[in-house]
Amino acid sequence: MIDLLQFDFMQRALIAALLVGLAAPAIGTFIVQRRLALLGDGIGHVALTGVALGFLTGTAPVLTAVAVSVLGAVAIELVHARGRTSGDVALALLFYGGIAGGVLLISLAPGGSNATLMSYLFGSISSVSTQDVWVIGLLAAAVLGMVAFFGRELYVLCQDEEVARASGLPVRFLSLLIAVTAALTVVIAMRVVGLLLVSALMVVPVATSQQFTRGFRSTMALSMLFGMISTVGGLTSSFYIEVPPGAIIVIVALAGFVLALGLGRFVRRSRPQESSP
């Protein structure tokens, strides 16, 4: 592990990985409770168009990805709020549009090809620039700040939207906030995990930690721990065995989930009086 830290690019990638591991499950807990597990995927696809736009216009792909994915997230949320039935179809349309737009734009960009997109799709440890680390740090602070600031309200919203409304909460604003925060998280995770696998970090650690926990807060805290273990563990292994980091991070997270399934059953059984009399 020490020799890893001698490489500058590895230091940058590890900082990015830590931040991703913290931020993604934090917002992910709300997303899972709101039954929006696929939201991250939708935004991820849309962000690809943003990345390609960055290459085409010569601006930093991270910044264009932020802009496009936030727009995409707002679009998804508006469609979701309009009517539930057409929600998944609209989400699917964004999936296709995002990928198609990304491939189209990158092919138009000078010297760009689908290979350029590969590192964004599945993550890459060697390509995290210092600028990326700064952007990722700022975004992660924004995500965690929003969770801390609006956490109580988001909790009520994700439990029951009507109760949130009957408590005078700004339901539409909070829903948009979740979508936008998810979009920022996607961009944070883009460099390390890759756009296609981003959503796994929002969902899998939460699923893992709820095998052990009884409360919402504890689920979130534990999932952030699992998230960091997966990203840092996966990234470190990807340095040694030379595979895209996104893939191995997700495999580590999934392995943790399978392990937790077995362990969780054991933990629950040893607890007295959990089931109702």
Next chain:
Amino acid sequence: MSGGQVSLDRRPVLRGIDLTVKPGEVVAVLGANGSGKSTLIRALLGLTPLSGGSTLLYGAPPARFREWWRIGYVPQRLSVGGGVPTTIREVVASGRIARQRRLRPTSPADREATERALETVGMAHRAADPVQALSGGQQQRVLIARALAGEPDTFVMDEPTAGVDAQSQQLLADTLSTLVDQGKTVLLVAHELGPLEPLITRAVVLRDGFVCHDGPPPHAVGAHALPGHDHVHPHAEEKPASPLDWRPTS
């Protein structure tokens, strides 16, 4: 609410309802399944948009109403959502939300109100358990505790007695009578009143989206007096055939 109309999927559910709940009243909205009871109270709170007429909460339309802490809404059932576990205490404590400011940590008053609400519904000893492990009646108690924790003036309850065991029903009745003694206003939807009956000061009966009775609650006993009876009565528009029928004869 005056002239309140609601259509769901272009089907009229409420067709012109005038209803004013005065402070201190205990109003039961009765009616058969599908008569629009739940829709009525949701529309009163502005949760379901009106297609005609208007509704006011303490004199303000819902969109401009700011004193939401005055209202404690108890939904029909606890929503499980995506299944992230949450403890009973977390759910009950979230009832304080309308009284809390952003970034302010939970105050001692918040904690005290939460604990008191847990005690009231007899769930304090299970406060750290996940709500997912509870029976229907226990979940209902948690929902009521959440509303209690917010210390509102008015409680709006959607079918608090539906699918609830006798013990929880009795507990609900006891809790309500304490609230009534404190001068709180209660508006509840029920299919059957059960042990709540003696507490009700006014009954509003809905049928086909209209109010077909508004006045004193049924006091007579027997099958004919049960609220469900009226709605299957083939001659409901005629003069009451039975002396036990509780509808006003005027």
